[in-house]
Every structure is written in C-alpha cells, then in structure tokens.
Amino acid sequence: MFKAMRASDLLKPRPEGLYCQPGDFFIDPVRPVGRALITHGHSDHARSGHRSVLATQETLDIMGLRYGEDFAGTTQAAALGQTIDINGVAVTFHPAGHVLGSAQICVEHGDMRIVASGDYKRQNDATCLPFEPIRCDVFITEATFGLPVFRHPPDHEEIARVLKSAAQFPERSHLIGAYALGKAQRVMRLLRDAGYDSPIYIHGALAKLSEYYQRQGIDLGTLEPATVESGSKADFAGAIVVGPPSAFADRWARRFPDPISCFASGWMRIRQRAKQGGVELPLIISDHADWDELIITITETGAEEIWVTHGREEALVRWCELEGIAARPLHLVGYEDEGD
Amino acid sequence: MNRFAELLDRLVLTPSRNGKLTLLTDYFRSVEDPDRGLALAAITGDLNIAAVKPAMLRALVVERMDPVLFGYSYDYVGDLAETVSLVWPQPQGHIPNHVPTLAEVVARLQAASRSDGPSVLARLLDDASISARFAIIKLVTGGLRIGVSARLAKQALADLGQVDVAEIEELWHGLAPPYAELFAWLEGRAEKPRSAALALFRPVMLSNAVDDNDLEKLDPADYAAEWKWDGIRVQAVCEGGVRRLYSRTGDDVSGAFPDLAAAMNFEAALDGELLVGDPREATGTFSDLQQRLNRKSVSPRIQQQYPAFMRCYDALQIDGEDLRALPFAERRKRLEAFVGTLDPSRFDLSPLVAFSDWETLERLRQAPPHPIIEGVMLKRWDSPYLAGRPKGPWFKWKRDPHTIDAVLMYAQRGHGKRSSFYSDYTFGVWSGPEGSEELVPVGKAYFGFTDEELREIDKYVRDNTIERFGPVRSVRADRRNGLVLEVAFEGLNRSTRHKSGVAMRFPRISRLRWDKPAAEADRIETLQALLDS
Numbered sequence: 055m056f057k058a059m060r061a062s063d064l065l066k067p068r069p070e071g072l073y074c075q076p077g078d079f080f081i082d083p084v085r086p087v088g089r090a091l092i093t094h095g096h097s098d099h100a101r102s103g104h105r106s107v108l109a110t111q112e113t114l115d116i117m118g119l120r121y122g123e124d125f126a127g128t129t130q131a132a133a134l135g136q137t138i139d140i141n142g143v144a145v146t147f148h149p150a151g152h153v154l155g156s157a158q159i160c161v162e163h164g165d166m167r168i169v170a171s172g173d174y175k176r177q178n179d180a181t182c183l184p185f186e187p188i189r190c191d192v193f194i195t196e197a198t199f200g201l202p203v204f205r206h207p208p209d210h211e212e213i214a215r216v217l218k219s220a221a222q223f224p225e226r227s228h229l230i231g232a233y234a235l236g237k238a239q240r241v242m243r244l245l246r247d248a249g250y251d252s253p254i255y256i257h258g259a260l261a262k263l264s265e266y267y268q269r270q271g272i273d274l275g276t277l278e279p280a281t282v283e284s285g286s287k288a289d290f291a292g293a294i295v296v297g298p299p300s301a302f303a304d305r306w307a308r309r310f311p312d313p314i315s316c317f318a319s320g321w322m323r324i325r326q327r328a329k330q331g332g333v334e335l336p337l338i339i340s341d342h343a344d345w346d347e348l349i350i351t352i353t354e355t356g357a358e359e360i361w362v363t364h365g366r367e368e369a370l371v372r373w374c375e376l377e378g379i380a381a382r383p384l385h386l387v388g389y390e391d392e393g394d
Numbered sequence: 395m396n397r398f399a400e401l402l403d404r405l406v407l408t409p410s411r412n413g414k415l416t417l418l419t420d421y422f423r424s425v426e427d428p429d430r431g432l433a434l435a436a437i438t439g440d441l442n443i444a445a446v447k448p449a450m451l452r453a454l455v456v457e458r459m460d461p462v463l464f465g466y467s468y469d470y471v472g473d474l475a476e477t478v479s480l481v482w483p484q485p486q487g488h489i490p491n492h493v494p495t496l497a498e499v500v501a502r503l504q505a506a507s508r509s510d511g512p513s514v515l516a517r518l519l520d521d522a523s524i525s526a527r528f529a530i531i532k533l534v535t536g537g538l539r540i541g542v543s544a545r546l547a548k549q550a551l552a553d554l555g556q557v558d559v560a561e562i563e564e565l566w567h568g569l570a571p572p573y574a575e576l577f578a579w580l581e582g583r584a585e586k587p588r589s590a591a592l593a594l595f596r597p598v599m600l601s602n603a604v605d606d607n608d609l610e611k612l613d614p615a616d617y618a619a620e621w622k623w624d625g626i627r628v629q630a631v632c633e634g635g636v637r638r639l640y641s642r643t644g645d646d647v648s649g650a651f652p653d654l655a656a657a658m659n660f661e662a663a664l665d666g667e668l669l670v671g672d673p674r675e676a677t678g679t680f681s682d683l684q685q686r687l688n689r690k691s692v693s694p695r696i697q698q699q700y701p702a703f704m705r706c707y708d709a710l711q712i713d714g715e716d717l718r719a720l721p722f723a724e725r726r727k728r729l730e731a732f733v734g735t736l737d738p739s740r741f742d743l744s745p746l747v748a749f750s751d752w753e754t755l756e757r758l759r760q761a762p763p764h765p766i767i768e769g770v771m772l773k774r775w776d777s778p779y780l781a782g783r784p785k786g787p788w789f790k791w792k793r794d795p796h797t798i799d800a801v802l803m804y805a806q807r808g809h810g811k812r813s814s815f816y817s818d819y820t821f822g823v824w825s826g827p828e829g830s831e832e833l834v835p836v837g838k839a840y841f842g843f844t845d846e847e848l849r850e851i852d853k854y855v856r857d858n859t860i861e862r863f864g865p866v867r868s869v870r871a872d873r874r875n876g877l878v879l880e881v882a883f884e885g886l887n888r889s890t891r892h893k894s895g896v897a898m899r900f901p902r903i904s905r906l907r908w909d910k911p912a913a914e915a916d917r918i919e920t921l922q923a924l925l926d927s
Binding site for chain 2 (some may be wrong): 202207215223323324326329
C-alpha cells in the first residue's frame with residue numbers, strides 16, 4: 055500500500071536511541087536527551103538525566119525508587135490507551151505485559167502507525183497488565199529469545215518444580231536468582247499462587263521494589279530480610295530465598311545451609327547455560343516473549359513491516375522472509391537483557 | 395516418561411553425589427514397575443535399543459522445519475539432542491491425548507525395525523514434551539551421559555532397600571530389566587532374588603593411588619607388595635561345570651580367550667591379570683597383549699602365537715567356600731596352594747615383592763624387572779576382600795609417567811562445556827633427516843591443562859590458524875613457529891594405523907612450554923627407543 059509518509063521518516067535509530075523527528079522525542083534513549091518516552095523501568099531502557107520524561111505512572115515511580123526523585127527535569131504520566139499529542143505526532147501507551155508499568159508506545163503521524171513494543175511477553179503474569187496487540191504498519195519487536203529453541207513452559211509448572219525440590223531436600227535452602235524488578239516479584243507471586251505460605255526471605259536489593267509492588271495491590275505475602283540477624287544457618291533450612299543472581303556468587307550466600315541454586319530466566323532453557331552458571335535447578339520463567347509468542351504477536355499486529363531489535367535478530371528476520379513479511383534488524387546499541 | 399525426563403534434567407545439573415542419590419532413590423521409590431526398572435537399565439547401560447545416528451536425527455528435523463532456522467538454533471545450543479528436543483515442531487493441531495510411559499516408549503523403540511525406526515522415533519517425538527523429547531533422543535542415540543555411573547545407581551538401590559551395595563552388585567549379573575524382583579526385595583515385599591545362575595561375577599576390589607603423604611603414615615610391616623601388571627583385570631569363575639571369564643566390570647570375555655577358558659577346570663573364583671605368553675618362560679609385552687584385545691573371535695594362529703594366561707593374585711572362593719571375609723594373608727596361602735594344582739602354562743602366581751621399608755620399595759618400583767610392570771600394589775595383610783574402592787587396604791603405586799616435548803599441530807573444538815574452545819590437541823614430533831625435518835603426529839590429548847591454560851591455548855590456536863576443516867584447525871607449526879607441549883603418557887604401543895608407527899597410552903598435557911622453541915621439541919627416534927626397551 056502506498057503511504058504518504060515513509061516509516062523511516064517517522065522513527066529512525068540514532069546513537070541516543072530511536073528518534074522521532076516530527077515529534078522531536080526519543081523512545082528509551084540510552085543517553086540523556088531533551089524529551090524521552092520510556093516503555094518500562096528496567097535500567098537499560100529507563101536512564102536518568104533526561105530533561106523531560108513521559109511514561110506510565112508506575113514506570114515513573116520505579117525510576118524514582120531506583121534513581122531518586124530528581125531523575126529527570128520534568129515528568130508526565132501517560133495513561134494507558136489515551137492519546138497524547140507531541141508536536142503533531144499522536145502518541146499512545148498500551149500495556150506490554152513485561153513488568154509492572156510496562157507499555158508499548160504507538161506513534162502515529164498522518165497515515166503511518168508504528169508500534170515500539172519495548173520488551174514484552176504473552177504469558178499471563180499476575181504482577182502486570184497483559185499485552186494488547188495493536189494493529190499497525192510497522193511493528194518494532196524485541197528478539198531477546200528470537201530463536202526456535204526458546205520455548206517457555208507454563209510458569210506454574212516451573213514453580214511446582216521448586217516446591218517439589220524443597221520437599222525432597224528439606225535440610226537445604228533454595229536460592230532463587232531473579233532480577234530485582236519484575237521477575238523477583240512475579241516469582242514470589244507464583245509461589246503464593248501455588249499455595250506456599252511460609253515467609254519468603256529476600257535479599258536487601260529487592261526490598262524497595264517489592265514494597266512498591268505490595269503498595270500497588272500485588273500481594274506477595276510475608277517477606278523477610280535474609281539477614282544473619284534474622285536467623286542462623288539452621289533457621290534457613292527448608293527456606294526459599296529470592297535475590298539478584300549476582301548475589302549468589304557473593305559471600306552473602308554462605309549464610310544458607312547447603313543451598314540449591316535456582317535461577318528464574320528464559321536463558322535456563324539451555325542446559326549448558328545453566329551448567330556454566332552453576333545452576334542446579336533452572337526455572338524457565340521469562341518476562342520476554344518466547345519464539346512462539348514472537349511470531350504470534352507479529353501476525354496479530356498485521357504489520358507489513360517488522361523491525362527487530364536487541365537479541366537474535368537474524369532468525370526472526372529469516373522467519374519473516376519465509377512468511378513474506380518485510381523485516382530488517384534495527385541496530386540499536388546499549389540494550390542488554392536486564393529483565394531476564 | 396515425564397518423570398524419567400525430569401529425573402534426567404535434575405541429574406545432569408546436580409553436582410553432589412548425595413544430591414544425585416536422593417533424586418535417584420526418590421525416583422525409584424515413587425515410580426512404579428516396570429518404568430523404574432527400565433530407567434535403571436537406561437542409566438546402567440543395560441537397556442538394548444537400536445541406535446539412531448546423529449545424521450538421521452538431523453535429517454528428521456530438517457524435513458520438518460526451515461534448515462536455516464535449524465542451523466541458527468544448532469549453532470546457538472551446540473548439542474544436537476538438545477537442539478532437536480527444543481525445535482521439534484509439533485504437527486499443526488496435534489494434541490496428544492496420552493503421555494506415553496517409559497515402558498511404552500521403550501517397547502515401541504525396541505519393536506522398530508531398521509527401516510521404520512526413524513518414523514517410530516518421529517511419532518514418539520510428536521507426542522512428547524520438550525524434556526521427554528530430550529530423554530527419548532538420549533535413549534536412541536546411546537549413552538545418557540548424565541554424570542551417573544552404574545555404581546552410583548546401584549548405591550541408590552542399596553539406599554532404597556537399606557542393604558549393602560555389594561549385595562546388589564553380586565546379584566546384578568543374574569538379573570535383567572525391568573528388575574521387578576529386585577525392587578520387590580528392596581521394598582520388603584519378597585525374598586532376596588536367588589542367584590540361580592552359576593558362576594556369577596563377584597564385584598571386584600579396587601585400589602587407590604598412593605598420594606604424596608600416604609606412605610609416611612603407613613607401616614611397611616602391615617602391607618604386602620606385588621608388581622602391578624599392566625594386563626587386563628579378570629575374574630575366572632568355575633562353578634558346577636559353568637566357566638566364565640569376566641572383565642573387571644563384569645562383562646563375560648570368555649569368547650575372546652577360548653584358550654584360557656579351556657584350561658579353567660576347577661571349582662573356584664580367582665582374581666588376577668590376563669597376560670600373554672607362557673608364564674614358565676616369558677611374559678609378553680603390552681604390544682603382544684594388544685594382539686588379543688578387542689576381538690570377537692580369535693584365529694588358532696593368534697592363539698598359538700600369543701597364548702593367554704592368568705597371573706593370579708587373589709582367591710574369592712575355592713571349592714564352594716567363600717573366602718572374601720578372610721584376611722589377605724590367609725587368602726594368599728589358600729591361593730598359593732590352589733594355583734599349584736592348575737595348568738602351569740595357563741595359571742601362575744603373582745609373586746610377592748619382599749621389602750622392609752618404603753625406600754627399598756621405591757627403588758624396586760623405579761626399576762621393575764619387566765616392561766609390562768607399571769608399578770607396585772600394596773595390600774594390607776589383614777584386609778578382607780571388599781567390593782568397590784575402599785580407602786586404605788589396597789594401594790597402587792605407579793611408575794612415574796613418561797614425558798615428551800611435542801609440537802601442537804591441530805586443534806579441534808570441544809563439546810559441551812568446552813564447545814566454544816579449541817580443546818582437543820593433536821601433537822607431533824620431528825622426523826626425517828637434518829635440514830628437512832617434518833612433524834609427524836604421535837597423539838592426541840584433551841586434558842591435563844587448567845581452565846586458564848585452555849583459554850591461552852584457545853587464543854593461540856585462533857591467532858595461528860593456517861587452515862580449517864570443519865571443527866578442526868590446522869595450527870602454524872614449523873621449525874621457527876609452534877607451541878611446544880610437554881605430553882605425559884603411560885606407555886607406547888606399535889601402531890600400523892598411525893603414520894608415526896606409535897600410539898600413546900593415556901596421553902595428557904603436563905605442561906605448556908611457551909619458552910621452548912619448536913625446533914627443540916623431541917624427535918621420533920626418542921619414542922622408538924622407548925618402544926624397543
């Protein structure tokens with residue numbers, strides 16, 4: 055179909071991030087800019103130091119918790135589904151299902167509509183709103199798990215494996231590595247949904263964000279700090295402890311009796327990855343779309359063109375080619391997979 | 395099937411022995427017959443399923459998906475079984491209404507003919523979950539490689555039934571999958587299975603290597619010493635007219651040594667070393683022994699040229715009396731008397747080596763009287779014959795290894811944990827007249843170095859590649875350029891298969907000689923001299 059405007063005139067990659075020239079704003083810029091639109095609170099997408107930030111209220115709150123209240127010159131909260139005009143460009147935030155507050159950003163100008171989805175997933179998650187597919191001309195998708203080998207199992211099956219293991223090894227503690235924002239709270243919520251009602255011990259790095267989730271009405275049950283003061287080695291026998299993965303290699307982890315190291319991540323699908331990380335009980339729980347979710351989502355948006363960012367672009371581009379959908383990798387720099 | 399798959403998943407990633415035992419006993423306790431017995435057989439290597447070649451597996455999957463996407467996937471994962479288990483596309487709209495049991499999977503695989511094997515496998519994969527697909531592929535490609543030995547599985551059975559693992563090992567060779575009567579006994583529901591079969595294998599006693607400080611804590615008067623013969627550990631068992639010659643793992647090797655088996659006309663179970671030659675005259679070298687190995691059948695000519703005999707060093711049973719609980723000194727007396735009654739061309743005694751202190755023994759060890767001796771064995775005079783490798787009663791004190799300086803010639807990418815590293819090294823030594831020397835490959839080693847050294851060699855290989863053939867890189871190696879590796883090895887055989895004419899036994903990298911110029915590496919004559927000594 056002929057379009058008056060080319061997609062690349064509306065959004066294009068710049069070293070700072072994805073730039074909208076007509077609207078003069080960036081989406082998830084990795085360096086300080088004048089006006090930033092931010093999809094979600096993970097630190098590779100949400101950085102401090104912009105003059106003005108537009109994001110959902112939850113994302114603004116999370117940035118405030120992580121960087122301090124003065125993380126930007128001015129802030130504006132975007133309500134989901136409500137269109138905001140920025141220099142004649144219509145901008146609408148829609149839920150992305152990635153973590154609390156995460157959103158896709160729909161950018162529309164003339165007859166051209168582009169959806170920048172940020173990070174997203176399609177599995178249910180009780181800690182955030184579900185992803186909504188938005189019809190568009192160009193869909194910008196992540197590709198963190200953009201290979202046919204990545205197939206995430208249902209998350210409740212993974213949690214059941216931890217609980218089974220905890221019953222098998224009652225004298226040991228189970229240490230679940232999970233990123234501080236989103237994954238950790240989802241894991242705790244899944245444990246509660248599976249009927250686990252003992253206190254969950256958490257590493258200090260999770261405290262502020264978990265309290266924030268609880269204040270937002272997401273019930274995580276009783277959380278207790280995993281400090282030596284709160285118990286001796288024997289008191290942690292049979293305990294489930296959640297902390298950032300980096301802490302498990304740390305002296306911090308020595309306080310637990312013969313711990314079984316678990317890691318909640320989409321990467322745990324690959325045995326060798328688990329093995330190299332010394333993970334005994336891999337939990338394939340991801341906040342990113344797996345291969346099947348990626349291709350279903352691409353189909354549902356009806357987009358004629360797909361731009362693929364951060365991850366394994368080549369396989370997803372190949373799949374689009376086989377399906378007759380135009381696709382190209384968008385070489386954006388600076389995004390890691392913090393969220394998984 | 396899913397519980398077996400889950401067990402494999404857990405075992406692969408559980409490093410501790412106790413953790414593995416807990417997982418195994420829980421599995422055996424909670425899974426019913428015959429699935430648990432088949433799982434046990436899969437782990438111990440006693441399950442017979444016709445193997446599917448990796449190429450066939452790959453062909454099956456690329457019939458079903460884009461080969462380019464498969465290629466990206468395989469490159470990323472690095473393991474074929476795992477990649478196929480993950481990418482296998484379930485047919486459109488196919489929702490299996492029944493998860494097959496392990497017994498059903500095994501039955502279908504065992505019933506498959508060579509021609510319909512691949513399609514049977516494909517249908518099983520269609521119906522399975524990702525973990526179950528991985529388990530099925532492991533079953534058909536042979537060798538689970540999950541870090542669980544047969545011995546550990548038997549220990550888990552012993553834990554399950556609160557019995558001694560030796561009891562299980564002794565029963566083992568009279569049992570067959572799915573071992574229902576074994577589980578019934580372990581769960582207290584039935585009597586111990588009777589070893590109905592005659593001439594069963596008895597689990598062997600193994601020794602520990604002497605460590606640096608072991609000897610100073612031991613009193614020489616407590617120990618007997620013998621030469622350590624570098625032959626094949628065998629157990630000759632004759633009972634009620636049944637004769638069996640077992641390898642140390644309990645495989646029946648009678649068929650490969652009919653000459654020795656024919657001379658087994660006694661009622662006893664003897665432990666010893668199989669060697670070739672005539673014990674009254676001369677014992678053959680390891681190269682001579684090689685002529686008798688890995689053969690399903692042996693010609694009369696070979697039997698005559700390289701006759702097999704057994705050098706006995708222990709008696710487990712004589713004339714129906716189990717001697718294993720007796721001290722070594724007593725068993726040895728019985729053995730000496732008994733061997734004297736046997737055919738002297740086929741059986742002799744492993745002589746004791748007299749010594750009064752460790753220094754004397756060390757001198758003897760350094761200069762053994764025969765090339766097929768690889769050190770000395772120490773056995774406590776008062777030790778009973780115990781299955782397994784108890785620490786203390788038996789030690790092996792091996793001769794120091796040989797070493798040679800060789801030049802790295804080819805490097806191959808490793809597998810699994812090392813799949814991104816060039817970790818298998820072919821090395822060579824110089825040959826040919828002065829001025830036109832050439833490297834000739836003499837061996838291959840893939841361990842002996844630290845992780846840090848592995849990274850250094852990997853970088854060296856990448857920086858000095860001159861040619862690539864698939865996973866193999868040819869590395870710059872001439873008189874002026876090349877990495878010298880000090881290679882340690884246990885012995886040398888003549889080889890017609892290798893251009894150099896020699897084959898090393900148990901080679902490993904002992905040191906990296908970054909300092910040594912390639913031209914100063916050893917020559918082939920050094921190895922040839924070892925061969926002739």
